[in-house]
Amino acid sequence: MQAEHVDIAHFLCEHAPFDDLPEEALNQLACQIEVAYFRAGTNILLYGDDINDLYIIRSGAVEMYRRDGELYNRLTVGGIFGQMGLLMNRKVRYPAKALEDTLVYCINVEFFNKYCDKFDAFADYFEANGTVRLHQAIVEQADSNDLTTAKVKSLLHRDVVTVAKDASIQHVAQVMTDESVSSVLVTDVDKPISDDPEDDDGQVVGIITDRDLRSKVIAAGLDYTMTAQAIMQQDLILLDSNAYIFEAVLAMLRENIHHLPVVVKKKPIGVISLSDILRYESQSSLLLVRGILSQPSVEDLAYYARQLPNVFVRMVNEDANSHMIGTAMAVIGRTFKQRLLSLAEEEFGPPPVPYCFIALGSMARDEQLIVTDQDNAIILDNSFDEEKHDEYFQKLADFVCDGLAECGYTYCAGEIMASFKKWRLTKDQWQAQFAKWIAEPKPQALLNSAIFFDLDGVYGKLKWAQELQRFIAIEGRNNKRFLANMAANARNRTPPLGFFKDFVLEHNGQHKRSMNLKRRGTAPLSDVIRVHALAVGSRKQNSFERLEDIIDAKLLPEGKAQDLRDALEYIAMVRIRHQAWQIEQLDEQPDNDLEPHLLSPFEQRNLKEAFAILDKAQNFLKFRYSANSGIK
Amino acid sequence: MAGNQIDWQKRYKQLENSSKNDCIKHYYRNAIFDGNTAISDVPLVALDFETTGLNFNHDDIVSAGLVPFNTRRISCSGSKHWLVNPKQKLDEESIVIHGITHSELIDAPDFSKIIEPLLAALAGKVIVVHFAPIERHFLYQALQARLGEGLEFAVIDTLELEKRALQARQGLIGRLFNKKLDSVRLGDSRKRYSLPAYQSHSALTDALATAELLQAQLAYHYRDDTRLADLWI
Known part of the structure; x- marks a missing residue:
């Protein structure tokens, strides 16, 4: 007969x-x-060992440690441990030691998995610690990703070549030839490196590249005896030697530069060039950006844009994180706009008054993916005269918006495009418009204009876009009613979780039961983050960078901003992988509609946890930003 | 300590040759007999009988429980539990202790029906009990009565091990003054190792409790490479 263990049950x-x-x-x-049975003081689990059981303490007490030996948790009768190792890679993550004489019950992983699949309440229990697990999932993902873990100093293979700022241009060219380098750093002896008395070169103040010699010296017929200072590029973007390679990629993408000086506490130690990175990063988002700028016509641009899905898939396959992919796609989108605008100016002549073309929404946040529509507008100089100048800007805007549509960026259904006259305003008009949105917030009006609170200059007078960002940051943070309205709107789109933590599915166009990862995931998360960012007066546009400002301002309870970051990263990556899979495997038009059964049970659980974080964050908005209390 | 040691290697050989029953012969043939084997390498099985009384001449087994284990893990999935219909009437006292009722036992099979699966479950493992005389004598008698042949076997007795441990702790002075040893009953022994008290006292629970006790005793008093010969009797 089957033995029944009554006492254990x-x-x-x-x-x-x-x-x-x-x-x-x-x-x-x-x-x-x-x-x-484990006698007091003996090890139960050692770090890195294989683990095949879930442990339940029947009697006694157990202590668990982090890898560095710090106490992580202390458990007594009924306590459970080992789940983290089981859920991850079947290796012990937190070593465990018997604090007292301890009797443990062990459940084999196969049974554990079976019960997780069969009984929701059982699975949910292990999900209560899900935020920790979600974070681990993201850390694990990063571990496998070279670009996000390798540091720029690993790409430095030769000693830095420097010249003094008062060296002659001819001397600079000789040094570059002798050392066979395509760039040199320019140092200033008058700016010593404070904590290095040995150093007699001084801080880096500029860089000179082959191209500078060609364009600024030879082409311009400049005197070779002039000093390096006269031709060097200033306003340098310096990379710390501890920066990750992906940060170098982001900087090059954003600034469209090909050389980045690397420093240790201001002391130059080398230069990272585009070719160094390309050798490392075979995906060619950087090359694509360069190629866009050399396309001679809209037709060529549209043809060139066809390789965009492949670049996207390659980045996903190379385990880039969502921030990298979002930035690369946004930079590519921005570059298309820049090229279209310069083509438009070639066709219609120079603009009658200065202007700034701005991107709105996901592109401004550097969170653009492969499926996106165009959201843009124009800031015009205050001297703009409608009768004299409007025809020009209408033609220019139509040219760009039509061109973007040909390149795959569909028209904005909400009519938020520069081709609509209402979104071509002068600097003063824009400021008045934002002042009105902030001072007299109306929920519906704000709902339609939320997208304007993510804005970034693309072309022309970029400073004007920054001035608007600053205006919004200053006006927004002090306005309780405005924040309350933004917060209320940010709670409109709820995550697709039912009462029992199951997925709530909707019918999409093709009658598949699915959930929209953008509308119900990344977009409402960005909405939540935007409200907090406005409250702390952050001028950042990217959600991850906004979260850094939010953490610095200590606006949220400890760990909550980090949870939001993990949730955004996870949902974004599921969305990105889904789109890459549609492009690569199904040869389909990518969309945001995910059928959850395509995910593994663990991925489903992580996704649910990410949605649960969004849910909690939306509830938190309600009490943090009520119009009557809270914010001073 | 190991003075009156039985040479189990020799004994099992003799028994195998003289045995006439296939089941019993099979048990002897597969018995572990090398006393030099390290305890951590020995497959073990904890065994417990519930009986109608303590006199093996006229009391009967009413249930048998066993749990296979080793020094690291006790495996509930390999455990077995049988109810057995006793020839002799149950007295009221033992019913209370075992929590088994008459009606359950009336439907239970005779011991002869469980001999084969019982011996199969014990084969190739060293038997562990708490207070060896009960299991040894009752099993011998039960088989003698049905097969005309009893079974002899080596055991590790957790009661005996507990006595040794308490005596060692008592020291010479204690022995000279003939100080009384603490209780070596199963539940009391378990308390000394912080093992939990079990509510039920079925043969299965007691077998599990015995297995846990041996693990604890080994963790406290013995090294992993302790020879089997130093433990069994």
């Missing part, structure tokens, strides 16, 4: 999560238990 049914199991399942589980 009794014990289990008094402790979560086993108390929720049906009696039959509980008895079956009791009969599968393995028991082990």
Whole structure:
């Protein structure tokens, strides 16, 4: 007859999560238990060992440690450990030691998985610690990603070549030839490196590249005896030697520069060039950006844009994170606009008054993916005269918007495009418009204009876009009613989670039951983050960078901003992988509609946890930004 | 300590040759007999009988429980539990202790029906009990009565090990003054190792409790490479 372990079953049914199991399942589980005794002071699990069981403490007490030996947790009767190792890679993550004489029950991983799949309450219990697990999932993902873990100093293979700022141009060219380098750093002896008395070169103040010699010296017929200072590029973007390679990629993409000086506390140690990175990063988002700028016509641009999906898929396959992919796609989108605008100016002549073309929404946030529509507008100089100048800007805007549509950036259904006259305003008009949105917030009006609170200059007078960003940051943070309205709007789009933490699916156009990862995931998360960012007066546009400002301002309870970051990263990556899969495997037009059964049970659980974080964050908005209390 | 050691290697050989029953012969043939084996390498099985009384001449087994284990893990999935219909009437006292009722036992099979699966479950493992005389004598008698042949076997007795441990702790002075040893009953022994008290006292629970006790005793008093010969009797 089948042995029944009554005492084990009794014990289990008094402790979560086993108390929720049906009696039959509980008895079956009791009969599968393995028991082990550990004398006080002995090791139960050692870091990195294989783990195949979930552990339940029947009697005694157990301490768990982090890898660095710091105490992580102390558990007593009924306590459970080992789940982290089981859920990750079957290796012990937190070593465990018996603090007292301890008897443990062990459940084999196969049974554990079976019960997780079969009983939701059982699975949910392990999800209660889900934020930790979600974070681990993201860390694991980063571990496998070279670009995000390798540092720029690993790309430096030769000693830095420098010249003094008062060296002659001819001397600079000789040094570059002798050293066979395409760039040199220019140093200033008058700016010593404070903590390095040995150093007699001074801080880096500029860079000179081959191209500078060609364009600024030879082409311009400049005197070779002039000093380096006269032709060097200033306003340098310096990379710390501890920066990650992906940060170098982001900087090059954003600034469209091909050389980045690397410094240790202001002391130059080398230069990273585009070719160094390309050798490292075979995906060619950087090359694509360069190629866009050399296309001679809209037709050529449209043809060139066809390789965009491949670049996207390659980045995904190379395990780039969502920030990198979002930035690369946004930079590519921005570059298309820049090229179209310069083509338009070639066709219609120079603009009658200065202007700034701005991107709105996801492109401004550097969170653009492959499926996107165009959201843009124009800031005009205050001297703009409608009768004299409007025809020009209408033609220019139509040219750009039509061109973008040909390149795959569909027209904005909400009519937020520069081709609509209402979104071509002068500097003063824009400021008045934002002042009105902020001072007299109306929910519906704000809902339609939320997208304007993510804005970034693309072409022309970029300074004007920054001035608007500053205006919004200063006006917005002090306005309680405005923030309350923004917060209310940010709670409109709820995550697709049901009451019992199951996925809520909708019918999409093709009658598939799916959930929209953008509308119900990344977009509402960005909305939540935007409200907090406005409250702390952040001028950042990217959600991850906004979160850094939010963390610095200590606006949220400890760990909440980090949870939001992990949730955004996870949902964004699921969305990105889904689109890459559609392009690569199905040869389909990518969309945001995910059928959750395509994910593994663990991925589903992580995704649910990410949605749960969004849900909590939306609830938090309600009490943090009520119009009557809270913010001073 | 190991003075009156039985040479189990020799004994099992003799028993195998003289045995006439296939089941019993099979048990002897597969018995572990090398006393030099390290305890951590020995497959073990904890065994417990519930009986109608303590006199093996006229009391009967009413249930048998066993749990296979080793020094690291006790495996509930391999455990077995049988109810057995006793020839002799149950007295009221033992019913209370075991929590088994008449009606359950009336439907239970005779011991002869469980001999084969019982011996199969014990084969190739060293038997562990708490207080060896009960299991040894009752099993011998039960088989003698049905097969005309009893079974002899080596055991590790957790009661015996507990006695040794308490005596070692008592020291010479204690022995000279003939100080009384603490209780070596199963539940009391378990308390000394912080093992939990079990509510039920079925043969299965007691077998599990015995297995846990041996793991604890080994963790406290013995090294992993302790020879089997130093433990069994």
